[in-house]
Structures are given as structure tokens and as C-alpha cells.
Amino acid sequence: MGGRDRAWVTEHFYALLRHWESITVLAPPTAPRRLVLASLQRVNGLSTRELQGLCRGDEERDWLAALAAQRLPDTPSVRAHLPEWVVSAVQEVLPEGEWQALGWALQKSAPLDLRVNLLKAERPAVLAALTAAGIAAEATPLSPWGVRVQGRPLLNRLPLFTEGWVEIQDEGSQLLAALVAPRRRDMVVDFCAGSGGKALHLAALMHNQGRLYAFDVAARRLEQLKPRLKRSGVSNLMPVVIARETDDRVRRLTGKIDRVLVDAPCSGMGTLRRNPDLKLRQTPEGLPALLDKQRHILEAAAQLVKPGGRLVYATCSLLPAENQIQAQEFSARHPEFVPLAASQVLAEQGIIVPDLEDPWLQLWPQRHGTDGFFAALWQRQG
């Protein structure tokens, strides 16, 4: 297949995943041909006549013809295009009925957001360079470092990108570094740095001074950080592969760190706009093991924070078990960590996020137009 055909298949396959809860009412998951036919008819609006040629045999043709008239059950899961267990979980934290707007917002594809790398450029210069390249873009409404690009232009050959003026990063994710708010000479740990999206941002906010350790158990992910590091001009960041959260390389820093970010491994339910397959990969049965892992990582990371220092726990999940409950349980175990109000920390930097419920930062696609994110922050007392 050529690029255009591949793009067509990807788009339609994603559409099927996004509407999985309704399409699997019409065709069983064990019948992939029928799933695709049902999706092309119900989601993409192809007529029965257009699809007849794709049918194999009379039985399939008859089934498809009958499908057009079949009504879907009016369940929350079908209405929101979310698994039943996810709808139940978000209902615990959303006002009456908002789960449906959430489901619809998660159906849309995410906008293409860039973060301006302040080590190399300012936002007006980036906007001007994009305009000069014929690409429509505007400043993001919440993040002071964000640029929202219209459409899906190929950016990775533009000097703007190769010279490290920008990184691709969702606006919501950009706000997490503002919660960490590292100062120039701080010692900072990004405990779950992955390929470094947030670590690069922290380094820029530190003006390349102080020291930033980027930990992760996945060497492959930290490896992906290297070309980004090179482009960005960041020189205060040290990637460190750790074997586990209690690794000696972690323990050596006990009580020495000013700012610790835990961008925890999570269900990723806030990123369904980009990864609709997560609806199928994540199950309620898999959740307890994930919660355990988050708890252990948070405990180990908290040990590093020095008195007066700050701890930030973040996920890209929407499930209260991974978010509010995890944070409340940590506060109960650790009275020496005092919760800080995210809205206040953001306001001090001129960032106003509407509809926050203190003390958390909870970003919702239907309210904020970002991926779903959660963050809690604490200051360690002496």
C-alpha cells in the first residue's frame, strides 16, 4: 500500500476503535470482517449499496442490509463510547451527565500542540516561523509555552523542529512542569522520565542550570530522549536507567532533592483521543497491579524530597483510583507532606485554568480541550 492508502486504513481502523462499544453490539468482536463492514456503514456513513461489493456471499449481504435498520441500545457505555467500568469510575468525579460530554470529547482526534523551547526561542518567533512556512497556528489558551497547529502538517523537516525550537507536547502535559516549578539551581528528579517530554521542559525552566536526573526503568525509552536532548540544547539533564524504584542510584539521593516529579505509569485513559486502543487493552482486572506499582513508585520518590522541597504526582488517567484516591492515601500515610493547591501554584505563574477543584489539577478533554491529566502536589515539612 502507498502512504495514502495506509492513512485511509489507519483512519478507518481508529474510527472502529473509537466506536467499539456500539460496533460490537452490531457485530461480534470475533468476526473482524463484519466489524469493519458495520463500522464503515455506521461510523463512516458508506451506504449499503457501496458496501455490497465488499460482502462475501449472500448471507453477509443480507446481514449488512438488515444492519442499516438495527437500533443501538441506549446504555451509558454506547452513548459515551466508553467501557462500562470507565463510565462508572468517571461518574464518581464528574457532575451529573458530564460523562457523556467526556465520551464525545474523547472521540475527537487530538490537536497538534507544540511546546516552545525557551532555551532556543520565544513563542512569537515560533508563530512567525510557522506562518512563514505556510502553517496556520495560534497560541494555546492555557499554557504560556504552547502553540496549537491547525491540521496535521509534517513538521519534522522544518528548521524550527530540527533546530530544537519546539517539541511536540500536548498543552495539558505542559502545565505539569509549571506545577513542579523548578528554580535555576535546584536538584530535580523526573522519576518516570520515559522519552523525556516533561524532563526537557523542566530543564528549559531551569535555564540549563542546577541538575536534573531523568530516571526510568525502560532503557529503550530513555534512549529515545537522546536525539531530543541534542536538538534542545539542554545540558543539565542526566538520563539514568534504574533497575527498580528502590535502586541504589535512587537511594543515594535520599533527602537531597528540591523537586521530584512522578509522571506515573497509568491506564492512559486520558489519552483516548490519541490511543483509542487503550479502551481494549486496559481492564478493571489489571487495575490493582497498576495501582500497586504507582503506590510503590510514589513512596520511593517521596524519600528523595528534602525538607521544604516539592513532590508532584501526575497521571494521564481519568480514573479516581489512580488519581484522587492515590493522592488522598499518600497524604494520609505522610502527614509531613502538606498538599499545595494547584490553582494557586499556577496562578503565581500567570496561568489560569478554569473549573479546577482544589487542591488538584484535573484536566478534562470536554472542559479544557487537552488530554485528560491529573496532578497532586505536596511540600515536605522540615
Ligand SMILES: C[S@@+](CC[C@H](N)C(=O)[O-])C[C@H]1O[C@@H](n2cnc3c(N)ncnc32)[C@H](O)[C@@H]1O
Ligand atoms: C507516563 S510514562 C512517562 C512519560 C514521560 N514522563 C514523558 O513526559 O514523556 C511512565 C513511565 O514510567 C516508567 N516506569 C515504570 N515503572 C517504573 C519504575 N518502577 N520506576 C521508574 N519508572 C518507571 C515507564 O517506563 C514509563 O516510561
